[in-house]
Amino acid sequence: xxxxxxxxxxxxxxxxxxxxxxxxxxxTVSNYIMGWFRRAPGKEREFxxxxxxxxxxxxxxDSVKGRFTISRDNAENTVYLQMNSLKxxxxxxxxxxxxxxxxxxxxxSSLYNYWGQGTQVTVSS
Numbered sequence: 001x002x003x004x005x006x007x008x009x010x011x012x013x014x015x016x017x018x019x020x021x022x023x024x025x026x027x028t029v030s031n032y033i034m035g036w037f038r039r040a041p042g043k044e045r046e047f048x049x050x051x052x053x054x055x056x057x058x059x060x061x062d063s064v065k066g067r068f069t070i071s072r073d074n075a076e077n078t079v080y081l082q083m084n085s086l087k088x089x090x091x092x093x094x095x096x097x098x099x100x101x102x103x104x105x106x107x108x109s110s111l112y113n114y115w116g117q118g119t120q121v122t123v124s125s
Contacts, residue, residue: 002026002114004096009119012086020081020119022096030054030074033099035112036081038092038121048094049081050105059105064090086123093118 008020022034035050049060049070058070069082079096097112099105106112 002098004098004114004116006094006096006116006119009094009121011122011124013125014086014088014123016086016123017082017084018086018121020083020094020096020121022079022081022116024077024079024096024098027098028074029072029077029079029098032101033105033112034070034072034079035097035099035105036070036079037095037097037109037112038090039095039118040089040092043092045095045109047107047109050099050107051079052103052105057103057105059107083121086121088123091121091123093120 003025005023012018030053036048039045051058051070067085072079095118096116098114099112
């Protein structure tokens, strides 16, 4: 049974940092694209970042480029999202998702077929 469990969210001050983790079970993350999405209050879910099987290809939304870093530990079957220089507009529920078995990271959420329950990140003073 495929499961994705996010952790690491919470309340962070503007300019602060937090690292989200996504622990996968029921499959091997090294065989799939893994992605992070977020849904802010009153907004649609949006792509944040994605990574291919060996980390050789990554993609970021323009809004987080230079501040967020996605990585994976295939031995631990876990994907991470390091979030730095956080802004109030980063406040959202963050979701981990499994994408296709592809060398290229898709931006479209419909191509990701398994999702975690999400973890809340609130950026506020």
